[in-house]
Amino acid sequence: MVAKQAVQGNLQRDRGLRAVLETICGLAVLFKLSPRLAWVFGLVIPFAAWSLAEARKKLMLLGQEEGKSLGVEASIASEAVRNIREVRGFGAEARELARFKTASQGTAVTSVKIGAASGRLEALNRAAIYMSILAVMMVGGRLVLAGSMQASLLLSFVGFCFSLNFAMQGVNFTVADAKRGQAALERVFKVMSPAGSKGLNLGVDVISPRDFEGKVDFRKVHFTYPTRPDMHVLSGLDLTLRAGEVTALVGNSGGGKSTIAALLSRFYPPSRGEILVDGVDVTDLDRRWLTQRIALVGQNPALFTGTIAQNIAYGAAAAAAAATAKGNGGAPAEGAGELGGGVTMDKVVQAAELANAKDFIEEFPDGFETFVGEGGVQLSGGQRQRIAIARAVLKDARILILDEATSALDAHSEALVQEALSRLTKGRTVLVIAHRLSTVVNADKICVLSQGKVIEEGKHDELLERKGAYYNLMSTLFD
Numbered sequence: 001m002v003a004k005q006a007v008q009g010n011l012q013r014d015r016g017l018r019a020v021l022e023t024i025c026g027l028a029v030l031f032k033l034s035p036r037l038a039w040v041f042g043l044v045i046p047f048a049a050w051s052l053a054e055a056r057k058k059l060m061l062l063g064q065e066e067g068k069s070l071g072v073e074a075s076i077a078s079e080a081v082r083n084i085r086e087v088r089g090f091g092a093e094a095r096e097l098a099r100f101k102t103a104s105q106g107t108a109v110t111s112v113k114i115g116a117a118s119g120r121l122e123a124l125n126r127a128a129i130y131m132s133i134l135a136v137m138m139v140g141g142r143l144v145l146a147g148s149m150q151a152s153l154l155l156s157f158v159g160f161c162f163s164l165n166f167a168m169q170g171v172n173f174t175v176a177d178a179k180r181g182q183a184a185l186e187r188v189f190k191v192m193s194p195a196g197s198k199g200l201n202l203g204v205d206v207i208s209p210r211d212f213e214g215k216v217d218f219r220k221v222h223f224t225y226p227t228r229p230d231m232h233v234l235s236g237l238d239l240t241l242r243a244g245e246v247t248a249l250v251g252n253s254g255g256g257k258s259t260i261a262a263l264l265s266r267f268y269p270p271s272r273g274e275i276l277v278d279g280v281d282v283t284d285l286d287r288r289w290l291t292q293r294i295a296l297v298g299q300n301p302a303l304f305t306g307t308i309a310q311n312i313a314y315g316a317a318a319a320a321a322a323a324t325a326k327g328n329g330g331a332p333a334e335g336a337g338e339l340g341g342g343v344t345m346d347k348v349v350q351a352a353e354l355a356n357a358k359d360f361i362e363e364f365p366d367g368f369e370t371f372v373g374e375g376g377v378q379l380s381g382g383q384r385q386r387i388a389i390a391r392a393v394l395k396d397a398r399i400l401i402l403d404e405a406t407s408a409l410d411a412h413s414e415a416l417v418q419e420a421l422s423r424l425t426k427g428r429t430v431l432v433i434a435h436r437l438s439t440v441v442n443a444d445k446i447c448v449l450s451q452g453k454v455i456e457e458g459k460h461d462e463l464l465e466r467k468g469a470y471y472n473l474m475s476t477l478f479d
């Protein structure tokens with residue numbers, strides 16, 4: 001580390017455009033002083049070019065490695081802060097600290113490697129330049145002795161060689177910096193770009209909202225998580241969600257059901273294969289356009305700091321704001337109240353009623369104005385789910401993804417949630433990650449997932465009769 005800093009600090013002033021210009025001008029001066037000696041000194045150039053090319057490749061790879069380790073470090077820190085209650089509750093501060101230290105050590109090792117690679121490049125170039133200067137002195141000395149060159153000219157020439165030496169070292173460091181910067185930028189663009197977007201950002205131009213049916217096709221989709229590249233979660237998945245129907249996904253835990261939902265929501269791009277919505281590859285669609293048409297009700301819905309009304313309005317207000325920002329003729333901002341995007345309190349109350357949430361909300365002294373989230377009222381699992389359902393009702397998305405709760409809701413809450421869900425699913429394309437027998441029995445189609453593929457599909461009765469994978473799963477999953 002110290003060595004790296006010393007080497008880098010040494011040449012801070014000589015980097016960048018200035019170093020490049022100094023190198024060009026230095027070479028021009030040498031040719032002007034003595035073309036013959038300049039050619040001798042020029043012997044260093046092919047070697048310098050080769051070592052630069054080699055170092056560039058290596059530094060680019062190391063820069064990417066460094067970016068990744070920094071990412072891991074940041075995610076450990078942010079995860080610990082986000083889940084601070086659990087960390088404190090389980091007394092896991094030391095463990096989190098140790099995880100962070102291990103990750104930082106990884107970054108430190110890569111930084112040392114970068115320092116060593118820059119240092120090697122520097123040493124090689126210096127050696128080559130000093131050899132060239134030696135050659136210049138030998139050839140120049142002979143010329144001076146033979147009387148065909150003035151000693152003062154030789155001295156000036158050698159002086160300029162030293163200046164050029166520093167300028168060329170500056171070019172080396174500029175290249176090293178540029179490669180690290182390029183690796184870091186590539187990471188930034190990767191994170192900022194919508195998952196797997198080809199940048200075509202089509203939306204209304206391809207599928208008009210009126211014609212949008214919401215049919216979804218996964219075609220030969222392969223997927224591995226970036227953090228676990230060796231584990232194939234999906235291996236050639238073919239799955240069709242027919243428009244306006246409920247498709248239930250069943251399978252063993254860890255089989256990839258939530259991953260399918262995440263891919264459809266475009267949290268990740270598929271590694272291979274394609275996901276089509278109404279026949280259009282999702283990577284060709286504008287991500288905001290698509291997310292306005294997809295609602296997700298998860299097992300453990302997050303609530304944002306604010307009132308219950310703001311939380312229910314969240315999805316619809318965000319979608320309307322996005323549509324307005326995009327200028328695609330979506331919901332107008334006109335008449336927007338404090339809930340945003342033209343969402344009125346009447347609509348919020350209606351949505352809460354459909355989601356079986358109105359009664360419990362009105363029991364709070366502040367009703368829909370009750371503050372939730374950090375420092376506010378804590379809601380039970382069933383209540384949070386009904387708020388999330390109300391949010392999805394208000395968003396009125398054509399495609400609905402439901403990750404059914406496995407957590408033990410009491411029988412009354414479960415019945416209320418179920419009833420609200422059955423109202424919500426009517427007339428929409430629904431993908432439900434099914435954990436309840438009632439959902440599976442009533443689904444229009446059940447798909448059994450195993451080894452990253454759909455291995456059986458059909459209706460409940462048909463699949464039972466077939467006595468295959470579904471039949472075997474039934475006893476383990478829904479007993």
Ligand SMILES: Nc1ncnc2c1ncn2[C@@H]1O[C@H](COP(=O)(O)OP(=O)(O)OP(=O)(O)O)[C@@H](O)[C@H]1O
Pocket residue numbers: 225227228233251252253254255256257258259260
């Ligand atoms: N963010 C992630 N990074 C790396 N691996 C992940 C990630 N999320 C899930 N996995 C892994 O991918 C595999 C599929 O997980 P997924 O959550 O999709 O399964 P599932 O069928 O929904 O499971 P369950 O029914 O238990 O919710 C699992 O082995 C899981 O450990």
